[in-house]
Amino acid sequence: MSRPPTMNDVAQEAGVALKTVSRYVNGEKNINPELAKRIRDAIALLGYRRNLAAASLRPGRSSRMIGLVISDLANPYYSTIARAIETTAAAAGYLLITASSEESAENHDRLIDRFIGQQVDGLIVVPPARPGRSWADVTPPVPPLVVIDRPADATWSDTILADNAGGAHAATAALTAAGAGRIAFVGDTLALYTMSERLRGYRLALEDAGIAFDEDLVVTGAHSADEAASIVSRLLREQRPDAIFAANNRASIGSVLAFRDAGTALPLIGFDDFESARLGTPAVSVATPRIEEMGRLAAERLLARIDGDTSPSTTTVLPVELILRGSERETPTS
Known part of the structure; x- marks a missing residue:
């Protein structure tokens, strides 16, 4: 086959209706086990992959993707946050896409537009040092948003900060x-x-x-x-x-x-x-x-919003732990 296989090809190979294949690839469970096996075998034989980008363009469909904009992925602080978000999102079946703004308002705004253009289901954002445009000026529709580490002017978003x-x-x-x-x-x-x-x-x-x-x-x-x-x-x-x-x-x-x-x-x-x-x-x-907790809470809050939670927006301030190892009173040595 010179072109990528389609659901029609899978349906023909499995000897089932196209609608049944569609239900299967979209994760529905109430499918006859024998039909499900035939579809699964046909998918393996043909090498079919679901086109998530195309699926997300249809009304009511989800890309199963979350966009994360942080300051600097090279900084262990932010990479730890990103890892916690990724783990929580993956457990719920979502792919996390991460990008760094490098503290540039222009980069930040460009990344937000790109993620929205990719039709991500939600955004988690660390605002840059000097904000660019107001969130009120972002062209709608804007997906659910959680702001972390620093506040933003998106009063409708959930916010998670450290003390x-x-x-x-x-x-x-x-x-x-x-x-x-x-x-x-x-x-x-x-x-x-x-x-x-x-x-x-x-x-x-x-x-x-x-x-x-x-x-x-x-x-x-x-x-x-x-x-x-x-x-x-x-x-x-x-x-x-x-x-x-x-x-x-x-x-x-x-x-x-x-x-x-x-x-x-x-x-x-x-x-x-x-x-x-x-x-x-x-x-x-x-x-x-508690940076791992910050990432986990951000992901959980966003996933709840994606699932339809319409409760008032929240601001959570996490405590900071003081760990005294001796350098506060003694002279360190290299």
Whole structure:
């Protein structure tokens, strides 16, 4: 056969009606077992594959696909979220398609349009640092939407966040409790909701400890580990802090790299856990969100909406866990 086999070919090979084949490939169960076996054998013989893209174009049909737009798939934080979403979606029979916006509003908007054009059944989105168009301006129909990690202006969507301010407060308070007074804040751009919330928690913890806020100890722009290492190296030379609060996993790694290069180290707590955090002596303490739970809840909420849940939109804020491994009070070694 020079062309891909069709359901008509399967029906002819199995000796059944086209409607019966259609019911079979769409997952209906109330089919005579003997007919089902003949259809299954015909599908195997002919190599028939259902055209999901074409099926999704028909009224009432589903693509069985979910679109996920995250910031940076290379970041373990987001890859962990993506994996949790994928596992939950796959268990329900959905394929997850993941793309990175790279914090670009233009890329984000283009990906949203592409996913909607592909007729995905639902969207899970991490908004970029600086949002582009309003969700109100997205051409309808827009599929069910869940926003994660950062809020968006889609008031009708479900939103799942981490308690960034609370986690940063707990981390900074642990450093002050261990005797630190000049605590540097090292993080990414404050255009990020998560980063601005972590700075807010840091400032509140200093205030609670009676420590004056010092702008010279706050340095942002650490999007990569190398950028963070450069920042921390400069802080060690010029500002002489007595502890570091690294406000994301890249800043934590950069801090450890800077300590190694300087041949010295400071008490350190990072935000977001990372695989190599346990390799030092002592291991790096962290305030870590429940990122797997965030991904799982996002997928479950979206699947419920796809299945017809029309209850009011929700915002869920997940707690951040402080894991003290010793680096908050002792000098790490490489």
